[in-house]
Amino acid sequence: MARVAGIDLPKNKRIDVALEYIYGIGKRNAKDVIAKANGQIDPTTRVKDLTEAQANLLNTILQKEYKVEGELRREISGNIQRYVDTGSYRGNRHRKRLPVRGQRTKTNSRTRKGKRRTVGSKTK
Template identity: 40%
Template structure:
């Protein structure tokens, strides 16, 4: 018996993510499956959308799903929506034209890898010139004036260490 594989045609490759092709033993057709499918186009289930080389969630509003991109926060996401005069609807409800507009608007900003690289270069420069902030970065201590006696556990790396030989105060009797 000859096996035939039916391959679904994708309308836009950039919209597809988190889909895994699989051939089931009971049937001889190729199917795409996804966890929690939200949009079905020609046999493909689309779970999320790619904007700025980042997969943003499909089941959240555009304002919040844009914040998954490094470099876009709450105010910049609101600014993008107001510049495009888009309503804050679910990401899966965006049309192809609106999605292209959002991608073009997001590409105007410094995001993801470029932003991380820019920040790393700035920190490296501070370390090289041995300024106060650079020295604090080298020592893994806060460099914006925070106190270090009680807080900054994440920068000091680790849990609080008990001092050996220090007795606990007596408890209530």
Template identity: 35%
Template sequence: MFGLRGSVGIVSDVARQLRPTLSLHGLWVQYINIGGGVGGDIPDNKRLKYALQHIHGIGRAKSHQIVCELGVENKHVKELSKRELYHLRELLSKHLIANELRKVVEKDVQTLVSIQCYKGLRHMDGLPCRGQRTHTNARTRRSKPTFNASR
């Protein structure tokens, strides 16, 4: 049993080392891990303003705001120094992004469902909740749910 645990640890360490640099059909894709529970990896071959948009919860406006606060303009992510990466992590920790944002949204939806308001009932039925028509559109929301064996 101890051998199995040790080998799983070794495999996960190897996976962590291989993940930042990935080769797909001769194309090198590298990522910089922002880490610290912030939300994940951003590609290092793009400019910072556009690379930040790969994190869930950061769009164009928030990305522009973060780059202006950081004081780094028109730089690729791979050109950032360790000090700039540290300040970037601090700035991102102030915002609600990635897994924290997903948890808050899920909690809000569960609150709507528990108080059984209109939007909560639409979420329960799997229908659009923001007034969209369902007669001809909303095919993905109206489709029959697939059978899930885990339920």
């Protein structure tokens, strides 16, 4: 099992698919990383068949050119915290755990709001 960017990649997957297990790397970035390896890594190679040199090459490419895992998570949470601290509309929505991007909240948004809590009875 190859360890790239602090993540153990699944050994039976192709390298272009296995790179997607790293937070911040999707299909496109995975293909770009392999392309930047200058032909030293074939996209159809299985992770178990990677050499140490190839794994080190992937590590150096990811460290130099991409924000992944902890660094990316810190940046995103820092951005959200900045919105909250400045008191912007988006920050207030984050603070209240409501949808941030203008979605309706009267009927939908159960994912953000959580389980329904009945406020009062509707009997007269």
